[in-house]
Amino acid sequence: MLENEKFNTSQKDRVLKLVSRELESSSKRDDQVLSDIKRIKEKIGLDDVNIEKNKIEFPDLTIPKDGLILGKSIANSDISKPNTTNNIVEYLKEDGKQKKENKKASMPVFMPSSNLTSFLKAYNQHPILKYTCHLIDSEDVIEVINQKCKVESYQFQKHLELIINAFNSFKKEHFIDTKIVNLILVYLTGESFTKKIKTWSTDNVKVNWSSQELIIWSQENMSAIPNPGLNIARNQRNKGFVFPGFRSNIHNKRIRSFSELVLHFKNLFHLKGDNSLLSIIKNINQKNNWNDIVDFNINKIDFDVKLFKENIELFTDVDGLKKGYINILNLILESSSNGVKPIVNLTFTNVNNQIVFSIHHINTIITKKSANDFASRLGESHINIIKNLNGICSLYLKAEFKYEEFYEINLWDKETRKEKKIDSFKGVEHILKF
Numbered sequence: 001m002l003e004n005e006k007f008n009t010s011q012k013d014r015v016l017k018l019v020s021r022e023l024e025s026s027s028k029r030d031d032q033v034l035s036d037i038k039r040i041k042e043k044i045g046l047d048d049v050n051i052e053k054n055k056i057e058f059p060d061l062t063i064p065k066d067g068l069i070l071g072k073s074i075a076n077s078d079i080s081k082p083n084t085t086n087n088i089v090e091y092l093k094e095d096g097k098q099k100k101e102n103k104k105a106s107m108p109v110f111m112p113s114s115n116l117t118s119f120l121k122a123y124n125q126h127p128i129l130k131y132t133c134h135l136i137d138s139e140d141v142i143e144v145i146n147q148k149c150k151v152e153s154y155q156f157q158k159h160l161e162l163i164i165n166a167f168n169s170f171k172k173e174h175f176i177d178t179k180i181v182n183l184i185l186v187y188l189t190g191e192s193f194t195k196k197i198k199t200w201s202t203d204n205v206k207v208n209w210s211s212q213e214l215i216i217w218s219q220e221n222m223s224a225i226p227n228p229g230l231n232i233a234r235n236q237r238n239k240g241f242v243f244p245g246f247r248s249n250i251h252n253k254r255i256r257s258f259s260e261l262v263l264h265f266k267n268l269f270h271l272k273g274d275n276s277l278l279s280i281i282k283n284i285n286q287k288n289n290w291n292d293i294v295d296f297n298i299n300k301i302d303f304d305v306k307l308f309k310e311n312i313e314l315f316t317d318v319d320g321l322k323k324g325y326i327n328i329l330n331l332i333l334e335s336s337s338n339g340v341k342p343i344v345n346l347t348f349t350n351v352n353n354q355i356v357f358s359i360h361h362i363n364t365i366i367t368k369k370s371a372n373d374f375a376s377r378l379g380e381s382h383i384n385i386i387k388n389l390n391g392i393c394s395l396y397l398k399a400e401f402k403y404e405e406f407y408e409i410n411l412w413d414k415e416t417r418k419e420k421k422i423d424s425f426k427g428v429e430h431i432l433k434f
Helices: 011-042 086-101 113-124 139-149 157-175 177-190 210-218 230-236 260-269 277-287 318-335 372-374 380-390
Strands: 242-247 254-257 296-299 343-351 356-363 396-402 405-412 419-421 428-433
Touching: 113 177, 113 419, 139 230, 139 277, 157 177, 254 260, 277 296, 277 318, 277 343, 318 356, 318 380, 318 405, 318 428, 372 396, 372 405, 380 396, 380 405
Parallel strands: 296 343
Antiparallel strands: 242 254, 343 356, 356 428, 396 405, 396 428, 405 419
């Protein structure tokens, strides 16, 4: 435009001023974006030096005199003040607003699965907290709880206070994933830090350790254990707290008692013999009627299902893993065309202490993108998969692309995403490494 002879000096000057104004506005937007990123990283405890130096701090839970357990962020209004030390709550609020304003939210910060695994394993083995995910089936255990509660006979509210105090101390010693800590908070207290979540797990369970019904039951059943094992249930002649119940999304079983609820909670983070990934996957496939439209190759040997004690054990976010699996299967179904029934091999193995879950679509290739395009510009489907699996596992892809080219791509790990050429490969395989 500036070189156009039909433009006079005044018009050219006007063009320059307009361009200058646009560039200045763009520069300010870029600066604002960088400032926002820096501020968010500071609030969630991330820096470029060491992620472990600034752990996310959650407010301590408090126990009001009325016996109902609430988080300090819920009980006290000062949590909403800008100068509060509970930065994570402010971040979660801002993050929620951002997601409403922008459905295509940016990629999350990479979280290694080791953080989640170590946290859940330590929770499962904690001398006090483990009885929120195990049944109490020993008089010796009850005696230890009573000693710690400084009572002669079991009192539920004293036990609950012991659990809350133990969790307040425990969470300060571990790097905590926000999704998991909210799960535990709602399970223990009935409230999340955002106060918007009142139920826990994909089953939307309302019953929790602080439920009004459970507290009333404990007052009417003094000295009774709410989550007894078979021996204690016989001794106390009480099956524990029971409620109308719900059907579990994990194994499609009815949960009617608090003992069953405690085991259901444990199944949300511990894959093992009686809560195997194989049984969970089969339940998902059946629930979605996928067995009719997908040819699954599932061999028990490929899931390391041998003797009961030799099954793979893994502490992880089972709900998040289920969501990731469903995302990948939906992607497979979307990519299948011309009435071709997808053939999918599923394996879950432990090789050299590396647990790997493979979802391998045999009869397909990637034709819409080159490997370079795939690595540099992920589609919305894979972004959603990554968001569900972040902190649970690293994600890799092996695939045949058009023109008989074969590549492996690190879709989501701590390294920069890039394609790596391999000799040959059949189909498209999503590889989840824990």
